[in-house]
Each structure stands twice: as C-alpha cells, then as structure tokens.
Amino acid sequence: MLKVEKLLFERNITMKINRRNFVKNTSLLTLGGLVLPHSSYSIMKKGSLPKKGLKLSFEPYRLQLKHVFTLASSSRSTTPVMLTKIEFDGFIGYGEASMPPYLGETQQSAGKFLSALVLGQFSDPFCLDEILEYVDNSAPGNSAAKASVDIALHDLIGKIIGLPWHKLWGFSSENAPDTSFTIGIDTNEVIIQKVKEASEFNILKVKLGRDNDKEMIETIRSVTDVPLCVDVNQGWKDKKKALDMVFYLKEKGIVFVEQPMPKEMLDEIAWLTQNAPLPIIADEALQRLTDVQSTIGAYSGINIKLMKCTGMREAHKMITLARANQMKVMIGCMTETSCAVSAAAQLSPKADWADLDGNLLISNDPYSGMKVINGKITLNNLPGIGIY
Amino acid sequence: MLKVEKLLFERNITMKINRRNFVKNTSLLTLGGLVLPHSSYSIMKKGSLPKKGLKLSFEPYRLQLKHVFTLASSSRSTTPVMLTKIEFDGFIGYGEASMPPYLGETQQSAGKFLSALVLGQFSDPFCLDEILEYVDNSAPGNSAAKASVDIALHDLIGKIIGLPWHKLWGFSSENAPDTSFTIGIDTNEVIIQKVKEASEFNILKVKLGRDNDKEMIETIRSVTDVPLCVDVNQGWKDKKKALDMVFYLKEKGIVFVEQPMPKEMLDEIAWLTQNAPLPIIADEALQRLTDVQSTIGAYSGINIKLMKCTGMREAHKMITLARANQMKVMIGCMTETSCAVSAAAQLSPKADWADLDGNLLISNDPYSGMKVINGKITLNNLPGIGIY
Numbered sequence: 001m002l003k004v005e006k007l008l009f010e011r012n013i014t015m016k017i018n019r020r021n022f023v024k025n026t027s028l029l030t031l032g033g034l035v036l037p038h039s040s041y042s043i044m045k046k047g048s049l050p051k052k053g054l055k056l057s058f059e060p061y062r063l064q065l066k067h068v069f070t071l072a073s074s075s076r077s078t079t080p081v082m083l084t085k086i087e088f089d090g091f092i093g094y095g096e097a098s099m100p101p102y103l104g105e106t107q108q109s110a111g112k113f114l115s116a117l118v119l120g121q122f123s124d125p126f127c128l129d130e131i132l133e134y135v136d137n138s139a140p141g142n143s144a145a146k147a148s149v150d151i152a153l154h155d156l157i158g159k160i161i162g163l164p165w166h167k168l169w170g171f172s173s174e175n176a177p178d179t180s181f182t183i184g185i186d187t188n189e190v191i192i193q194k195v196k197e198a199s200e201f202n203i204l205k206v207k208l209g210r211d212n213d214k215e216m217i218e219t220i221r222s223v224t225d226v227p228l229c230v231d232v233n234q235g236w237k238d239k240k241k242a243l244d245m246v247f248y249l250k251e252k253g254i255v256f257v258e259q260p261m262p263k264e265m266l267d268e269i270a271w272l273t274q275n276a277p278l279p280i281i282a283d284e285a286l287q288r289l290t291d292v293q294s295t296i297g298a299y300s301g302i303n304i305k306l307m308k309c310t311g312m313r314e315a316h317k318m319i320t321l322a323r324a325n326q327m328k329v330m331i332g333c334m335t336e337t338s339c340a341v342s343a344a345a346q347l348s349p350k351a352d353w354a355d356l357d358g359n360l361l362i363s364n365d366p367y368s369g370m371k372v373i374n375g376k377i378t379l380n381n382l383p384g385i386g387i388y
Numbered sequence: 389m390l391k392v393e394k395l396l397f398e399r400n401i402t403m404k405i406n407r408r409n410f411v412k413n414t415s416l417l418t419l420g421g422l423v424l425p426h427s428s429y430s431i432m433k434k435g436s437l438p439k440k441g442l443k444l445s446f447e448p449y450r451l452q453l454k455h456v457f458t459l460a461s462s463s464r465s466t467t468p469v470m471l472t473k474i475e476f477d478g479f480i481g482y483g484e485a486s487m488p489p490y491l492g493e494t495q496q497s498a499g500k501f502l503s504a505l506v507l508g509q510f511s512d513p514f515c516l517d518e519i520l521e522y523v524d525n526s527a528p529g530n531s532a533a534k535a536s537v538d539i540a541l542h543d544l545i546g547k548i549i550g551l552p553w554h555k556l557w558g559f560s561s562e563n564a565p566d567t568s569f570t571i572g573i574d575t576n577e578v579i580i581q582k583v584k585e586a587s588e589f590n591i592l593k594v595k596l597g598r599d600n601d602k603e604m605i606e607t608i609r610s611v612t613d614v615p616l617c618v619d620v621n622q623g624w625k626d627k628k629k630a631l632d633m634v635f636y637l638k639e640k641g642i643v644f645v646e647q648p649m650p651k652e653m654l655d656e657i658a659w660l661t662q663n664a665p666l667p668i669i670a671d672e673a674l675q676r677l678t679d680v681q682s683t684i685g686a687y688s689g690i691n692i693k694l695m696k697c698t699g700m701r702e703a704h705k706m707i708t709l710a711r712a713n714q715m716k717v718m719i720g721c722m723t724e725t726s727c728a729v730s731a732a733a734q735l736s737p738k739a740d741w742a743d744l745d746g747n748l749l750i751s752n753d754p755y756s757g758m759k760v761i762n763g764k765i766t767l768n769n770l771p772g773i774g775i776y
Contacts, residue, residue, distance in 0.1 A: 126551075128558025129737075161549055163514075168556065170516025170701065289712050313558065320708045324677050349517075 053120035054131075054156075055087040056149065060107040063098075063335055063362040067194075070185045076101070079335040082110040082145065083366070086152040088125050093156025094367070094387060095343075097148035098307050098334040098358070110145040113138070117149070125156050132313055143287065143310050150311025151343045151385060158384030164346060166379055169316065171349035176377040179354045180205040180229055182361075188219045195223050202375035203227045203255065205355055209235015213245065217252050229353065231258040234284055239268040243275055250277040256328070256353065258303060259283040270298040279328050289314050292321045301328025301352065306344050307336075312385075319350050333358035342369030343385040348377050441508035442519075442544075443475040444537065448495040451486075451723055451750045455582075458573045464489065467723040470498040470533065471754070474540040476513050481544025482755070482775060483731075485536035486695050486722040486746070498533040501526070505537070513544050520701055531675065531698045538699025539731045539773060546772030552734060554767055557704065559737035564765040567742045568593040568617055570749075576607045583611050590763035591615045591643065593743055597623015601633065605640050617741065619646040622672055627656040631663055638665040644716070644741065646691060647671040658686040667716050677702050680709045689716025689740065694732050695724075700773075707738050721746040730757030731773040736765050 063079040084095035099105040117138060122131050135149050158165050166173055181201040183194050198204060204224070206216060209232040220228065230249055236242040242260050249257060256279040261269050263285035273280040279300035286295055287308040295302055302322050304315050315331075322329050331344050331351040336358035348354045354377055359365050369387035371378045380386045451467040472483040487493040505526060510519050523537050546553050554561055569589040571582050586592060592612070594604060597620040608616065618637055624630040630648050637645060644667040649657050651673035661668040667688035674683055675696045683690055690710050692703050703719075710717050719732050719739040724746035736742045742765055747753050757775035759766045768774045 126555045126558060127560045129563075130560045132558075161551065163549065167514045170514060172515045172518045175517075293713060317708045317712065320705045321712050324705065324709050325681060 052089075053123050054125055054153075056084065056114065056117060056119045056152070057087075058082050058084040058111070058114045058148070060111070061337075061366070063337065064364045065335060066361055066363050067184065069335065069361070074102070079362075080107045081337065082107055082114070082148055083337070083339070084114065084148040084152045086119065086125070086149070086156050088156055088160075091156055091159045093125075093152040093154070093159060093384060094339050095148040095150070095152030095155065096337055096339040097144035098336040098340055099144050100334050103144070103307070103334075105142060105144045109142065110148070113142045113145040114148070119149075125153060125160065128153065128157070128313055132311070136310060144307040147306045147309075147311040147340070150313055151306065151340060154312045154343065154346075155384035155387070162383050164379065164381060164383055164386050165312065165343075166346045166349055167381075169346070169350075171347075173349060173379040175349040176345065176379055177348060177351055177354050178202040178375045179348075179356045179372055179377050181357045182207070182231075182355070183220065185210070188215075191216070191219050192223050195220055199224075200372070200375055201226070203229060203353070205229050205231060208232045214248065217249070217254075221252060225253065228252070228254045229256050229258065229355075230254050231283065232260045234259050234262045236260050237262070237265075239265075239272050242268075242272050246272070246276040246278050246280075254278060256281055256300070256330075258330075259285065266294075266298050273298060273300055281328065281330055283332070289317050289321065292318055296325045296327065299327070301330060303330040303332045303355070304347075304351075305332045305334065306340055307334050312343055312346065315344070315347055319347060323350070328352045330354065331356060335361050337362070337365050338367040338369035339385065339387055342367070342387050345370035345377050345379060346385060348379075440477075441511050442513055442541075444472065444502065444505060444507045444540070445475075446470050446472040446499070446502045446536070448499070449725075449754070451725065452752045453723060453749055454751050455572065455749070457723065457749070462490070467750075468495045469725065470495055470502070470536055471725070471727070472502065472536040472540045474507065474513070474537070474544050476544055477548075479544055479547045481513075481540040481542070481547060481772060482727050483536040483538070483540030483543065484725055484727040485532035486724040486728055487532050488722050491532070491695070491722075493530060493532045497530065498536070501530045501533040502536070507537075513541060513548065516541065516545070516701055520699070524698060532695040534698040535694045535700075535728070538701055539694065539728060542700045542731065542734075543772035543775070550771050552767065552769060552771055552774050553700065553731075554734045554737055555769075557734070557738075559735075561737060561767040563737035564733065564767055565736060565739055565742050566590040566763045567736075567744045567760055567765050569745045570595070570619075570743070571608065573598070576603075579604070579607050580611050583608055587612075588760070588763055589614070591617060591741070593617050593619060596620045602636065605637070605642075609640060613641065616640070616642045617644050617646065617743075618642050619671065620648045622647050622650040624648050625650070625653075627653075627660050630656075630660050634660070634664045634666050634668075642666060644669055644688070644718075646718075647673065654682075654686050661686060661688055669716065669718055671720070677705050677709065680706055684713045684715065687715070689718060691718040691720045691743070692735075692739075693720045693722065694728055695722050700731055700734065703732070703735055707735060711738070716740045718742065719744060723749050725750070725753050726755040726757035727773065727775055730755070730775050733758035733765050733767060734773060736767075 061081050061083050065077050068075050068077050080099050082097040086093045097110050180203040181198045182205040185207050206228055208230050258281045281301045281303050282295045282299040283303040304318050309315050319329050329351045330353040331348050332355040338359045341356050341359040367387045449469050449471050453465050456463050456465050468487050470485040474481045485498050568591040569586045570593040573595050594616055596618050646669045669689045669691050670683045670687040671691040692706050697703050707717050717739045718741045719736050720743040721732055726747045729744050729747040755775045
C-alpha cells in the first residue's frame with residue numbers, strides 16, 4: 001500500500017464523524033453562499049486575484065449497503081468509494097468516485113491516480129476544458145476517479161457562481177423524471193417484500209437475463225401494476241428469443257429494455273431494436289462520449305453513468321449527441337452517496353428516464369442532496385451539485 | 389407594412405444616436421454589474437421574487453458597408469439587421485438578427501416573428517431550454533430572428549450571473565483562434581490594395597468559384613505569403629477538377645476549402661474529402677444541429693453561423709456534435725454589428741478557425757465588444773456576450 005493511501009486509510013477511521021461535521025460546516029457555507037459567492041469572486045477578480053491554484057484532497061469511504069447486492073456472478077454488502085474535495089478561494093467543491101469491484105477501479109488505484117494530479121497549476125477553476133483535459137490525459141482508464149475530480153470542480157464552480165448546474169445548463173428542474181428503484185435478484189418472497197416496500201416509486205427496475213425471467217415478472221406483477229423497466233445485463237444470446245421476450249414484456253407493462261444481448265452482437269441488437277415494440281437501451285455497450293456514435297442506429301437510446309463517462313461535463317455532451325440523433329437518454333448510477341447521485345440529478349431534466357436510487361441503497365450516506373419525492377427526482381436550488 | 393413595423397421604422401430615424409446613448413448607459417450598468425449582479429439576483433430569489441416576465445423589444449437598423457459587397461449574383465452596400473433587447477429585473481441583454489437579402493429574412497419578417505412572441509410568460513430567464521423551444525416552435529424558418537432572441541437571452545443571463553459565456557461554457561479565452569479577413573471579389577488592383585490594408589490579419593479568406601480562381605490566388609500571392617482559406621460557395625461542379633484545384637491550393641499555402649461543390653453532390657464531396665490534401669468544410673450544406681449528422685463522413689468539418697443555426701445555444705451543441713465526430717469546427721458570421729460577432733466569439737475558443745470579421749466591414753457599428761488584436765480574437769471579461 002502506498003504511503004499516502006495508508007495515511008488515508010488510517011484517517012478513514014474517524015472519517016464518518018468528521019464528514020458529518022464537515023458537511024455541516026459546508027452546509028452553512030453553502031447557504032451563506034447563496035447571497036454573496038459571486039460578488040466576492042467578482043471583487044476578487046477586479047483587483048488582487050490571489051494566484052494560488054486549486055487544492056485537491058480525497059478520502060476513501062466504504063458504503064454500507066442496506067441489502068446484500070446480488071449479481072449473476074457475485075454478491076456484496078459494501079461499495080468502496082473515494083470522496084474528493086477541491087478548494088479554491090474559500091469555496092469547497094465535493095466529488096465522489098464509486099467503484100463497484102466488477103468495474104476494475106479500487107480505492108488504491110483512485111488514490112494513486114488522484115495523488116499524481118497537480119491541480120495547483122490551475123488558478124482559474126472556470127477553465128473546465130483545460131483542467132479536465134489535463135486530468136483525462138494524465139492516465140488512461142480511471143473513469144470513476146476522473147469523475148470524482150469533475151464533480152468536485154462542477155460543485156466548486158456552481159458555488160462560486162451561486163447557482164446549481166441544472167440552471168447553468170438552462171434546464172427546467174420540473175422536467176426531471178421519476179427515478180426507477182431497482183429490485184435485486186432474490187427469492188420470490190423477498191422480491192414481493194421489496195416491491196411492497198418500494199410503493200413510493202412510480203417505476204421499478206428489474207434485473208433479468210437468467211433462467212427465470214418470466215417467473216420474476218409474474219412475481220412482481222402479482223403485487224403491483226406499476227410500470228417496470230428491465231435490465232438484462234447482456235443476458236440473452238438469441239435475437240429471436242430476445243424479440244419474443246420483448247413482446248412478452250410489452251404485454252406486461254414494461255417501458256424499456258436495457259442491454260438485452262452482449263454488446264459485441266451489434267447486428268443482432270440493431271435487428272432487435274428495429275423489430276422490438278419497446279425501446280432498447282445501451283448500457284454495457286458504451287462508456288464515454290466516443291462510444292455514442294457506434295450506438296446510433298443499433299439502439300433506441302443510451303444509459304449514461306458519471307462513473308463510466310468521467311463526469312458531468314462529458315455526460316452533458318453525451319446527452320447533446322444522443323438528442324441530436326433522436327435517441328432516448330437514461331441517467332444511471334452505481335451505489336453512491338448523495339454526492340454523485342445529486343451530480344447526476346443535475347442532468348436529469350434532459351433524460352427520459354433516470355435510475356438514480358444509488359444513495360437510497362446505502363445506510364451511511366454522509367451527504368444530503370437531491371430528494372425523491374413521490375417517486376420524482378426533486379432538485380433543490382442550492383448552488384453547485386446541490387448537496388449539504 | 390404592419391403598424392408595429394411602421395412605428396419601428398419611424399423610430400429608426402433617431403435610432404443611431406439613441407443606440408449610442410443606450411449602449412453608453414448599458415456599459416455603465418454592465419461594469420457595475422461585475423460587482424453585484426448575482427448577489428442581487430440571489431437576494432431576490434431568496435424571498436420576494438417579482439413574478440414579472442421577460443420583456444422583449446426590437447428595432448431595425450441598417451448596416452453601412454465600408455466597401456460594396458460583391459457576390460457572384462449581386463452586390464450591395466448595406467445589410468438590414470434587427471437589434472433586440474430583453475429586459476428582466478433591471479438587467480438588459482442585447483441581441484441581433486443580421487439578414488443579408490439572399491438568405492430570405494427581412495426586417496419585416498423578423499418584426500412579424502418577434503412581435504408574435506410572448507416572452508412575458510417566462511419569469512425565469514435561466515430556463516433556456518423551455519424559452520428557446522417556445523421561440524423555435526413559434527414559427528418555422530426565421531433563423532436570424534430566432535438568433536436575435538437567443539443572443540439577447542444569453543447576454544441577459546451572463547449579466548445576471550456576472551460572467552461571460554466563454555467562462556460559463558468552461559472555455560479558455562486564450563484558445564480563441566485568429567480570425568480570417570475576407571478579400572471580396574474585385575479587380576486585381578483593388579484586391580492588391582485590400583490585401584495590403586489587411587496586413588494585421590494572420591489568415592485571409594478568398595472567394596473562389598469563378599473562371600479566374602488561379603488568377604485571384606496568384607494576385608494575392610504576388611503581395612503576401614500569409615495563410616489563406618478559400619470559400620468556393622458551391623462553385624465547382626466537377627470532382628476531378630475540384631481535386632486538381634485543391635492540390636494546386638495546397639501548393640499555394642491554402643489552409644482549408646469551404647463548400648467546394650453544390651451541397652446536393654454529397655457523394656462527390658465525400659470522394660473529394662477523402663482524396664483532398666486539405667480539409668473540406670461544409671457551409672451551405674448545413675444550417676442547424678439536425679444537419680450536422682449528414683455532413684459526417686462527407687466533410688472534414690463544418691462552418692457554424694449563429695444567423696443560420698438560431699443562436700448560441702444550438703451553435704454550442706453543434707460544436708459538441710462535430711467534436712465528438714472528430715470534425716473540424718469553424719465559426720463564421722454575416723455582416724453584423726459587434727453584438728452578434730461578440731456572441732459568436734464566445735464560442736471561438738472551441739473552433740479551429742474563425743471568420744468573424746463581420747463588424748469590421750461596417751462603418752456604423754453601434755456596439756463595441758470582441759476585438760481583433762494582432763489578428764487574434766481577443767475576448768474581454770465583461771459578462772454575457774461582452775459588448776459595451
């Protein structure tokens with residue numbers, strides 16, 4: 001373990017309490033920020049701009065999941081994340097990297113990546129292009145670690161300006177969609193219990209792609225008529241069987257189907273999309289902006305996740321690209337704190353669907369931010385990404 | 389003539405002087421705005437938000453060209469424009485529609501379009517998506533008139549926040565490119581004179597597509613070695629001859645070629661692009677965001693003009709789309725005041741090339757804004773579009 005990481009892990013022991021205090025202080029700062037942030041920045045800009053640079057710091061944190069999370073291949077009860085902070089001229093922006101093990105990043109890799117960044121060279125946080133290009137080029141991969149810088153920087157800029165990003169982007173918060181809530185793979189009894197507990201949601205997400213897909217749907221339909229969306233995680237291998245299933249799902253009130261077949265089977269997926277009575281959404285098939293073009297014509301839409309696409313700036317571009325090609329847009333997440341979820345929520349007014357339940361699945365969220373009210377993503381007017 | 393337009397034309401008699409005063413007052417307001425704009429907005433937002441809406445007004449204006457402007461088919465010495473203004477909570481945003489006759493819009497059509505808009509229904513200028521969708525859907529066409537609303541709205545929002553748009557978009561102003569300066573079609577003697585007068589520019593634009601293309605290039609090359617770009621305005625009809633010309637132009641230090649052949653000859657243009665030693669840029673082939681996709685693969689890049697694409701917001705999206713497809717980006721303009729040119733200049737840090745000389749071609753510019761210094765687009769730090 002690198003020295004800096006060891007230090008960070010040791011600090012992590014007292015972190016939860018510190019984080020709470022930290023967050024409390026920030027909250028005051030933020031609410032105060034509503035009145036004066038930009039003017040103070042402007043005054044600073046007019047004359048004696050102190051030429052100090054951005055200050056990045058980070059701390060590992062371990063999310064406790066409310067329920068054991070089961071995928072086809074594994075199950076787990078925690079998610080490792082890295083919480084970041086960028087300070088500039090008395091303002092603090094917060095970010096986060098969430099790193100579910102199957103995506104390849106770890107607290108160690110993120111710590112190494114973030115330690116190597118020299119953000120002190122940048123004395124103007126508004127030069128997002130320049131700063132994020134530097135971050136992106138500093139090493140390949142590390143998309144969640146990159147997102148943790150991007151989010152903190154957006155939070156910082158929003159706080160300096162005194163406005164939330166959905167406003168800076170020109171979106172109307174009332175256009176934010178409902179969020180789906182994921183019903184994990186489990187026994188029929190537990191599934192029924194989970195569906196009943198999820199009654200505040202207007203759309204549920206169901207993981208399919210195993211042998212008992214229809215049984216799963218029938219089980220859920222035995223207790224609720226709420227619209228469902230389905231994530232197959234590349235589980236179906238035959239395009240005709242897949243089409244039959246999509247017709248069945250249409251009958252059962254499903255709204256769209258995510259990544260029905262392996263991403264490599266692009267021709268088969270394009271055929272499925274052309275013939276399917278429901279939108280077919282790309283998930284595993286894309287990570288970043290450069291991947292969007294290849295989904296055009298093969299899928300009806302894309303699922304954008306900050307941890308895969310390096311953050312809010314690239315996600316915003318991906319939405320523009322998808323919309324310009326008449327594609328549907330979905331905003332998703334990992335298990336995350338309210339930090340990364342609230343950052344993603346800033347983009348949600350431009351999404352057809354959102355799957356932003358990551359913070360609701362954990363029991364030790366150090367932040368508050370975007371709320372789900374009556375099943376709908378409800379953005380506050382706090383500056384930056386809107387956390388407190 | 390509609391009553392409102394008649395009124396507007398009558399007002400136009402005293403307009404030039406009024407505009408100067410207007411601009412002067414705004415200038416003071418703007419400079420004051422650097423200190424307090426956002427805080428006053430924030431304070432307003434906290435409690436007693438007055439529920440009044442946006443107030444749009446507009447006045448026709450006639451640009452006097454320094455030199456008679458000659459195209460293949462016509463020549464003229466003035467350009468009709470419409471100057472717009474959106475007021476909200478003590479802030480004023482300025483916009484402009486420039487309407488060269490060959491594009492189909494007139495002061496009358498713009499007046500009719502703008503008169504029919506009810507912007508008073510919008511009480512939050514930040515809801516750009518909602519407002520501009522309303523404006524766009526209110527009538528087909530009218531792209532310059534739409535741009536005049538978009539620009540004024542961006543100027544307004546930037547002033548409320550207290551920042552210029554290149555900063556809000558995360559661009560670095562030092563990345564702004566040189567602007568080209570257009571050498572119009574004329575006698576050899578006059579061309580030589582114009583080239584000599586344009587010595588402060590680092591790149592010149594030459595209009596080709598007539599019988600004497602090589603003579604034109606030789607004439608210019610007899611007095612300067614400065615890089616040139618070439619706009620053929622769809623003038624070449626044979627792809628092999630076009631390719632020969634591009635090889636010739638490459639030898640002569642030309643940087644890129646704009647719209648070499650008629651836009652309908654897409655396959656021939658794609659062939660030319662594939663074989664040409666210089667980038668081939670689409671101009672007449674596209675107007676708006678929805679047109680970009682069809683240029684991918686056929687051209688090396690696109691020329692974006694606010695008056696054709698309905699304004700800054702759509703232009704910004706077009707850049708994202710082009711960049712995501714590894715296409716070159718050029719920002720162009722019509723003969724315009726410093727208002728529309730400065731608005732376009734906000735986007736220029738993301739452009740490979742700029743052709744923003746529209747305000748330099750007129751003798752009665754009512755505004756100041758972006759400056760060309762040593763041939764380079766030089767953005768100021770004034771909020772909004774940066775005019776005064």
